[in-house]
Amino acid sequence: MSQPTIESILQEDRLFPPSSEFSSQAHIKSLDEYKKLSEAAQADPEGFWSKLAETELHWFEKWDQVLDWSNPPFAKWFVNGKINLSYNCIDRHLETRSDKPAIIWEGEPGDARIITYKQLHTEVCKFANVLKSQGVKTGDRVGIYMPMIPEAAIAMLACARIGAAHSVVFGGFSAEALRDRLVDADAKVVVTADGGWRKDKIVPLKPAVDAALDAPNVPVTTVITVKRTAQDITMAEGRDHWWHDLMDAASDDCPAPALDSEQMLFVLYTSGSTGKPKGVVHTTGGYNLYAHMTCKWIFDLKEDDVYWCGADIGWITGHTYVVYGALSNGATTVMYEGAPRPSNPGAFWDVIEKYKVTIFYTAPTAIRAFIKMGDEHPNARDLSSLRMLGTVGEPINPEAWMWYHKVIGKEKCPIVDTWWQTETGGVMITPLPGATPTKPGSATLPFPGIQADIVDLEGNSVGPNDGGFLAVRHPWPGMMRTVYNNPERFRKTYWEHIPPKDGKYIYFAGDGARRDADGYFWVMGRVDDVINTAGHRLGTMEIESALVSHPAVAEAAVVGKPDDLKGEEVVAFITLEGDQAQDDALIKELKAHVVSEIGAIARPGEIRFADALPKTRSGKIMRRLLRSLAAGQEIAGDTSTLEDRSVLEKLRGEGS
Numbered sequence: 001m002s003q004p005t006i007e008s009i010l011q012e013d014r015l016f017p018p019s020s021e022f023s024s025q026a027h028i029k030s031l032d033e034y035k036k037l038s039e040a041a042q043a044d045p046e047g048f049w050s051k052l053a054e055t056e057l058h059w060f061e062k063w064d065q066v067l068d069w070s071n072p073p074f075a076k077w078f079v080n081g082k083i084n085l086s087y088n089c090i091d092r093h094l095e096t097r098s099d100k101p102a103i104i105w106e107g108e109p110g111d112a113r114i115i116t117y118k119q120l121h122t123e124v125c126k127f128a129n130v131l132k133s134q135g136v137k138t139g140d141r142v143g144i145y146m147p148m149i150p151e152a153a154i155a156m157l158a159c160a161r162i163g164a165a166h167s168v169v170f171g172g173f174s175a176e177a178l179r180d181r182l183v184d185a186d187a188k189v190v191v192t193a194d195g196g197w198r199k200d201k202i203v204p205l206k207p208a209v210d211a212a213l214d215a216p217n218v219p220v221t222t223v224i225t226v227k228r229t230a231q232d233i234t235m236a237e238g239r240d241h242w243w244h245d246l247m248d249a250a251s252d253d254c255p256a257p258a259l260d261s262e263q264m265l266f267v268l269y270t271s272g273s274t275g276k277p278k279g280v281v282h283t284t285g286g287y288n289l290y291a292h293m294t295c296k297w298i299f300d301l302k303e304d305d306v307y308w309c310g311a312d313i314g315w316i317t318g319h320t321y322v323v324y325g326a327l328s329n330g331a332t333t334v335m336y337e338g339a340p341r342p343s344n345p346g347a348f349w350d351v352i353e354k355y356k357v358t359i360f361y362t363a364p365t366a367i368r369a370f371i372k373m374g375d376e377h378p379n380a381r382d383l384s385s386l387r388m389l390g391t392v393g394e395p396i397n398p399e400a401w402m403w404y405h406k407v408i409g410k411e412k413c414p415i416v417d418t419w420w421q422t423e424t425g426g427v428m429i430t431p432l433p434g435a436t437p438t439k440p441g442s443a444t445l446p447f448p449g450i451q452a453d454i455v456d457l458e459g460n461s462v463g464p465n466d467g468g469f470l471a472v473r474h475p476w477p478g479m480m481r482t483v484y485n486n487p488e489r490f491r492k493t494y495w496e497h498i499p500p501k502d503g504k505y506i507y508f509a510g511d512g513a514r515r516d517a518d519g520y521f522w523v524m525g526r527v528d529d530v531i532n533t534a535g536h537r538l539g540t541m542e543i544e545s546a547l548v549s550h551p552a553v554a555e556a557a558v559v560g561k562p563d564d565l566k567g568e569e570v571v572a573f574i575t576l577e578g579d580q581a582q583d584d585a586l587i588k589e590l591k592a593h594v595v596s597e598i599g600a601i602a603r604p605g606e607i608r609f610a611d612a613l614p615k616t617r618s619g620k621i622m623r624r625l626l627r628s629l630a631a632g633q634e635i636a637g638d639t640s641t642l643e644d645r646s647v648l649e650k651l652r653g654e655g656s
């Protein structure tokens, strides 16, 4: 990897301070207060985190040491502390919140359930006993391959209760991808459903589990299936059980045991740019604290909020911000089974109206899908309950940010653009909604206690507006602890790109970024998504933003294509709004548009129209595939995370 000189050419000088109305009621009320917190945390990180751990969480036994960093990069937080995440998410709320909705669930076909804290306690205790009856013990791994139904959260919390690590595999992954993960995690038990609803169709999950288990090396001996979609499935004698049968027979008495703070909580697989997916390991105490504090301060959670994070529990966002962070705070969390879909373009806004959602958190890719479906859908609903909004997952192009601000937030809701990763456990760079003036497209400032920086490959901080690598200089409680069964990969991927100096380890996030004169972070995307053209490095996001700001364009993905003269040439893949003519005149116009928005250095050499872009199931555009297509090469490497294979076939047809 070479030294980055990423030129960020995005000019964005609009500033949106929070209203005094919002600030005055917020947990963190001003930029000044934020700065004081951050300075205190910087001066004494361990004091900062331990004070919060004491006041915000329940511990059965206090720790001897806040942070053990004697064997970097392997951290231990709250050493010898005893804690139970499920207790912190449920039991401790029973006294004051037993009849408060913990989970409001809405299924894609419109069925709904509300589960109070008391009911959640009963269900989680019962399922914890079910797991025990199937031989699951503290330290074992349990696979979870489920749709977005309350039983998914119940299964996660039940694992956490008994100290078994869950490994949630997104329900859109194939049987092969599921098998790889179950084998790597050495899971004994899988919890699944017959199927789930996605885009008006049943996704058959149990058949995929059957196929995944149909191989000699799979360690799973027990499958527990929730009846959700009620189509015919086969049940293997001895191995397969219905959830409702086991639950009917289970006792609801399961006191939460005191678990070690470093007890493995979950393994969640995430793809890197090379190799097999990595099993990212998170542990209990530090993760609990980090999920709790970030959820509380970033979403300004209050007792009466109805909080909706739209992520699937198959991703880290679903773990931290649908389930653990929300429930640890005693909040009401909304779980929705559906995805944005043209067949029901108002579905999301109906959920907000129906439950008077106050906080809504989603991804830029969803926002762009909403934009494409039309303003008339949100405009026809009462969204006045909303008081703040969030985004996560990729850089948000300022156009989409402005739409979110105007059409959904009615110009009164702060937007938090939250930068983080599976590896970080929780949000790392973000506005605090009552404190931080926002700039569209910037994740703004580090969360208090996070020593984020932009560095070169020697670990030196770069100057204002210089491009570099996003890095973290000090451990934080929510950090991943290792790659499951592969500590060397953990060390190499995250801690040795920037060689440690004088025993100081720097976390390498794999993103390119710059910091402006106000100290605001502008994340430009993965470092492997950076295009080098004629000696200039360009963030793909800036060119994409420029393209998307043209009224004809719905979505754009930009990659580099090898070029003899320039090193790399910009190639843009584009989907259009409505039924625009895909002709040369438009291509010319779009190239000129990029030139006028950014400059001649960013002019795409080639623009290709597509019906859809290849995406992972979490909605990330798979630029690696587009790069191969642009270069006229065969697609190499893993394509198992692709959401819709036909997209690739079509593009390939057009590209050849």
Ligand code: WT7
Pocket (backbone or CB within 6 Å): 270, 316, 317, 391, 392, 393, 394, 395, 396, 417, 418, 419, 420, 421, 422, 423, 443, 509, 510, 511, 523, 524, 525, 526, 618
């Ligand atoms: C990568 C991590 C963490 C939740 C979902 C994704 C990109 C994430 C932002 C943001 C710019 C972002 C980064 C990061 N990313 N949020 N607000 N602005 N980029 O988790 O699958 O682990 O992906 O997503 O490139 O490295 P993930």
